[in-house]
Amino acid sequence: MMEDGAYFPECQMAASTFTSGGLATVSTGAYPQMHGIVADSWYDRAARKPIPAASDALQATTLAEQISAADSNNRIFAVALDSRNAALLGGPNAELFHRDATGRFMARGKSENADWLANFNESSSPEKLRNATWFALGKKEGTPPLRTLTYDEAHPDDFLALYWSSPFGQKAQMDMVQQVITQQKLGSGPGVDFLAVALGSLALLGYEVGAGSPLMRELVLHLDQEIQSLLTFLDKGLGPKNYTVAFTGAHGATRDPDGHRSSLAISGETVAQAINTALSARYDLRDRRGAYVERYLYPFVYLRLNDLEKNYINAREARAVAGQAALSVPGVTGFYTADGDCSHSGDWLRRFRNSFHAVRSGDLMLAYGPEYVEDYGFGRGISYGSLYNYDTRVPLILFGSPFETQEFETTVESVDLAPTLARAAGTAWPSSATGRVLGEALISAGEA
Numbered sequence: 001m002m003e004d005g006a007y008f009p010e011c012q013m014a015a016s017t018f019t020s021g022g023l024a025t026v027s028t029g030a031y032p033q034m035h036g037i038v039a040d041s042w043y044d045r046a047a048r049k050p051i052p053a054a055s056d057a058l059q060a061t062t063l064a065e066q067i068s069a070a071d072s073n074n075r076i077f078a079v080a081l082d083s084r085n086a087a088l089l090g091g092p093n094a095e096l097f098h099r100d101a102t103g104r105f106m107a108r109g110k111s112e113n114a115d116w117l118a119n120f121n122e123s124s125s126p127e128k129l130r131n132a133t134w135f136a137l138g139k140k141e142g143t144p145p146l147r148t149l150t151y152d153e154a155h156p157d158d159f160l161a162l163y164w165s166s167p168f169g170q171k172a173q174m175d176m177v178q179q180v181i182t183q184q185k186l187g188s189g190p191g192v193d194f195l196a197v198a199l200g201s202l203a204l205l206g207y208e209v210g211a212g213s214p215l216m217r218e219l220v221l222h223l224d225q226e227i228q229s230l231l232t233f234l235d236k237g238l239g240p241k242n243y244t245v246a247f248t249g250a251h252g253a254t255r256d257p258d259g260h261r262s263s264l265a266i267s268g269e270t271v272a273q274a275i276n277t278a279l280s281a282r283y284d285l286r287d288r289r290g291a292y293v294e295r296y297l298y299p300f301v302y303l304r305l306n307d308l309e310k311n312y313i314n315a316r317e318a319r320a321v322a323g324q325a326a327l328s329v330p331g332v333t334g335f336y337t338a339d340g341d342c343s344h345s346g347d348w349l350r351r352f353r354n355s356f357h358a359v360r361s362g363d364l365m366l367a368y369g370p371e372y373v374e375d376y377g378f379g380r381g382i383s384y385g386s387l388y389n390y391d392t393r394v395p396l397i398l399f400g401s402p403f404e405t406q407e408f409e410t411t412v413e414s415v416d417l418a419p420t421l422a423r424a425a426g427t428a429w430p431s432s433a434t435g436r437v438l439g440e441a442l443i444s445a446g447e448a
Contacts (some may be wrong), residue, residue, distance in 0.1 A: 005399030006441035007407045013414040015354035017391040020053035020252025023088045029064040029418030029433030031354035035060040042360045043295040055087035060432035063418040068093040070427040075192025081200030082084045089196035103160050116183050126163045167222035170201035174226040187238045210256030244400030252391045254371045265375035266331045272296045278325030302362035319363045334367035351387045
């Protein structure tokens with residue numbers, strides 16, 4: 001696809017890079033500031049609890065919705081490991097396919113009770129791969145496996161976690177993609193068929209081992225083979241000129257600081273305590289006993305605004321004090337407040353601003369240093385969501401008859417994808433899209 005499509009090696013997700021927020025950015029052509037999906041979950045002050053990202057929380061329309069509304073013959077489908085991710089890409093009018101708690105695929109829509117889905121789940125059951133071994137591609141004889149998908153009856157979820165973050169789970173999802181295309185006869189009707197796929201195995205493995213692991217490299221190589229299989233399948237079934245593929249990412253990943261965890265993992269409790277201590281020293285409210293932070297849910301800090309107001313404390317000042325206090329914690333390197341005050345200028349200020357929603361992001365957003373992660377308490381693993389290039393630099397390839405065969409060195413952004421695909425599909429832009437049409441990648445009418 002890089003050689004025969006329009007390839008943009010310098011594509012940036014110029015905002016925080018959580019999975020849900022990144023998918024929402026790809027599907028809406030807007031950043032979290034506008035579409036509202038600021039993370040995989042955020043704190044809701046009214047409910048007094050964290051709430052997960054969901055498609056009904058989107059405050060912008062998606063490309064899928066625009067295509068669906070353009071013509072009653074147009075159809076929308078989405079395949080993901082997580083129902084939330086499928087809905088963020090497909091929207092309310094899509095037929096969704098995603099895994100259930102047992103590791104099988106289920107559908108929302110007409111295929112919910114389809115025989116073909118039941119048959120697929122029977123033939124592709126994860127149970128058949130209990131204790132399977134994962135080898136490197138091109139391994140030499142006698143080479144030990146990279147990983148064994150160990151099954152323990154007492155902990156079945158551990159096996160499923162290994163399965164879905166392996167080439168076996170990745171293949172099952174890509175096989176489901178081909179099944180959807182076949183069973184729904186995509187590309188054979190009078191309208192546009194739009195299929196969105198959120199590839200989940202790389203993200204799941206990344207949480208565990210980070211970007212630098214040999215396991216990640218092998219899973220990417222397996223994905224390359226799966227994409228080749230899909231393109232061959234489409235060529236045979238539809239013809240090389242009768243489909244278009246856009247390939248991008250919701251985020252990248254940092255390396256796993258395993259071995260350096262004590263210095264590179266930041267405790268949220270430590271951050272909250274530092275802010276409480278600084279605000280207590282500044283305002284000395286006896287009735288609050290130093291509890292100024294209502295909740296810290298990385299990367300957002302939510303202060304007790306009602307208490308500040310009752311004690312005639314200026315909220316903007318308190319936010320600035322909180323931000324400076326957070327910077328005293330080793331590894332915290334930046335902040336942005338609900339008032340627009342920021343520890344940085346230039347492109348970092350823009351990335352903060354793009355990431356910050358006036359209501360859902362609370363009082364301030366924090367940034368950790370390069371390769372620092374949340375301390376989950378399990379002794380390993382990474383977190384997504386940073387503003388650094390290793391998280392924000394994502395692939396972008398446009399492949400198919402509407403697009404040029406060329407590598408473009410110009411810097412583009414993830415928000416440019418939805419407007420470009422809308423133009424190629426002949427539909428209106430999503431409601432809040434802020435990107436541009438990548439016109440340099442589109443073949444002109446005279447050339448087509």
